Amino acid sequence: MDGTALILLLTFLVSVTGLLVFIWSMSNGFFNTKQSASHIIFGQNEIGLVEDPASNQTNNELQEAAGETDASLTQKELSDRLIADKSTALPTFVCLLTAMCWLIVGSAAAIIASIKLHEPDWLVSQAWLTFGRMRSIHLNSVIYGWASMAGVGVSLWLIPRLLKTPLVGAKFVYWGAIIWHVALMCGVAAIGAGYTDGMEWLEMPWQVDIFIVLGGALMGLPLFLTLANRKVDHLYVSVWYIGAALIWFPILFFIANIPDLHFGVQGAAMNWWYGHNALGLWFTPIGLGAAYYFIPKVLGRPIYSYNLSLLGFWCLAFFYSQVGGHHLIGGPLPTWMVTLSIVQSMMMIIPVFAVAVNHHMTVGGNIKAVIHSPTLRFIVLGSMLYVAASVQGSLEALRSVNVITHFTHYTVAHAHLGMYGFFTLVMFGSIYFIMPRIVDWEWPHPWMISAHFWLVALGFAVYFIGLTTGGWLQGVAMVDATKPFMDSVAVTLPYLKSRSVGGGLMVLGHLIFMIHFILISLRYGTKKEPALLIPIVNIPFVKEAKVAATELNRG
C-alpha cells in the first residue's frame, strides 16, 4: 500500500476514535455540568452585583446600567476574595510591569519596521535597523515580552479567584520572570546582532530558548501548586482554558526549538505547527479564559450557557491544534497534511460560534454597562474581534481564497486582528480591572482610559482596513500574470502608509496607557472612598477583611 493512503487511513481512524471518545464522554456526563457551575465565580448571593474596579466608583453608573440589586457578599466571601487578590498582587504586578515595558519596545520596533516598508532608504546605515531584523525584534518583543507576560500575569491573578484559594508558590514566579526576561533580552539582542535560528516565530537562538522554557515552567508552576490546594469543587471554564494553555506552551516551545532535529520541508511543517499553536493553544485560551471570567464578573451575570463554553473549549483544543498546515497551501508539503489543516480550519467555526453566542447572550445587549465599564469596553470589543479573526482565518484557509491572500499583507492584517484586536485588547481590559486591586488605588485619570481606548480602537481600524484592502489588491495583482510583479508592489504603497498612520495612533495609545500605569503604580492623586472592591459594601467591613488579609499574608 502506498504511504499516503496509509497515512490518510490512519488519520481517519484516529479521527473516528476521537469522535467515539467524545461521544463516550458525553454519555458519561462529561458535559452535563449543571448551569449552576457557572455561578462558581460569584458569592452565594452576589449575582446582580457589578464589579469593575476601573469604573467610576463614586457615581456607580455601572450598577445603574446593570440594574438595581440587593445582592451582596458575606464577610467570609469578601475576605476570601481579598486574601486571594492579595496573594497574587506582587507576582502579577511583576509580570504586568515587564509586559508593559515590552509593549513599548515592541511598538517602537513596529513603527520603525512599518515606515521602512514605504521609506526603504530610511535608517539604512546600521545592520540592526534593517527591516528584516526590526520586524523580528517587533515580533519577539510583542509575542514573548508583551503578550506572553501579560497572559501569565492575568492568568496568575485569576487562578486564586477561580479556585478560591490563595496562590501557592509566588516565589517561583519571581525567579521565572527574571530568567525569562534576561533570556528574552539576550534573544532580542541576538536578533539585532544577526544571530537567528532562521524560522519565523522561532528566531531566538536555541541557547536562549533553554532559559525561556525554564522561566516559563517556573511561572506556570504556581497554577498546579494552587490546583492541588483548591477549595472549590468544580473547575470553572476559565481554569480549563488557562490550565491547558500553561501545559501546552512549554511542550510546543520545547519541541520546536530542539536544535538539529528538524530539516527542510519537515522544518516548515513544524514551523507552522508551532506558529499557529502559539496562537491557538497559548494566546487564544488565555484570552478566552480571561473573557469568560471578566464578562460575567463585571456584569454580575453568569455565563449564558455553561455547557456550550466547555464544549467550545474541547472543540477549540482539538481543531485548532491541527490547523498549522494552512500556512503552507500550495507549498511542497505532503498534500494530506495541508488538507487536514484546511478541514480543521473550517471546523474551527464550531468553537468560535460557541464563544460568539455565549458572550453575546451574556452581555445581552447591555451596551450601557459596556460603556460604563472600562474593562468591558476593551474585552467585549476584543471578543467580537476574536470571532471576526477566527471566521476570517477559516475562510483564508480555503484554497480559492488562499491563492490570493497567501504571501500578501492581507495575512499580516489578519494576524494582527487576532493578536491585537482580540488578545491585546482583552489583556488591556483585564489590566484595567486588575491593577486597582493590586495597588489598592483607583486609576487616577478616567480620561486617559478613554484616550487609550479610542486611540487604539481607531488606530487599529485604520491599520486593519487599510492593510486588508492593500493586501487583497496585492494578491489580485500577483495572480494576474499579465501584470508585471512591480504592480503588486506599487498598489500596496498608499495602504502601507495608512498602516504607519494607524500604527502611530496605536503607539500613542500605548504611551498614554504606560504613563497611566506608572501613575497608578505610584498611587498618584488622592484616594477616593469608598474602597474599590465592592462599592456597595460598607467601609469598616472592608477594612476588617483587609487587616485579616494582611495578617494572613505575613503569616
Next chain:
Amino acid sequence: MAGHIDEKKLFTGALVIIAFATLALVVMPYVQLKNVQAPAELKPYTDQQAHGRKVYMSMGCVYCHSQQPRDAKYAPDDKRGWGRASTAADYAYDKVHLLGTMRTGPDLLNIGARQPSQDWHLGHLYQPRAYTPGSIMPAYPFMFVERKGPAKDGEVVINLPPAYAKPGVTIVATRDTLDLVEYLKALDRTYPIKKTIEQSLEKAK
C-alpha cells in the same frame, strides 16, 4: 476535593490533544520526508554558499521573499519566471527551511537562474532602486565599504548605473555580501523533477 477528577480530565485531555497534533503535523511529516533523496542535479552548498545562506537568514530576507513557486495549475508563479512547482527533494540540503510566507518581493527559489550576474546582485543590494524603479526593498549600504581611492587587490568593486554612481568613491563588497551573492546565484532548481513526494520516495527505493 472531589477526587480532583477535573484535573485528570484536564491533563489527560490536553496531553492527548497535543500529542495528536504533534503526531499529525510533526512526526508523520518527519517519517514521510526523512527518506526523500536529493536529485542528482542539485549540488550541496559550498562553504561560501552555506555562509551566504546564513547571511540571508541574519538579514531576514525570508520575511519578504518566499522560496516555493506554486503549481502552475494553482497560481501563475511559473508565468512570472519563478520556475516549476518545487518539491520536498529540492530542499534536501536546506537544514533550516526558508520557504517564507510573504512576497513583498518576488520568489527567489530560482533567482540564480534568472539573474546570474554578480555585478547586478551587488549593485542591487547596495541600492535596489538603481535597478528596479519603485522597489521597496531596503538598501544595504552597511554591507559595503566606501572609501576614496582605488580598490586593493582581490577586492570586488561595485559599478552602479550612472544616475546612482558616486564619483570619486570606491564601493567595495564585504566578505558577507560576496557570500550572500554566491548563495543567491546558487539558487537554481530549474532541472526537471518528478512531481510528487511519493514519486521521489519511489526513486529512493
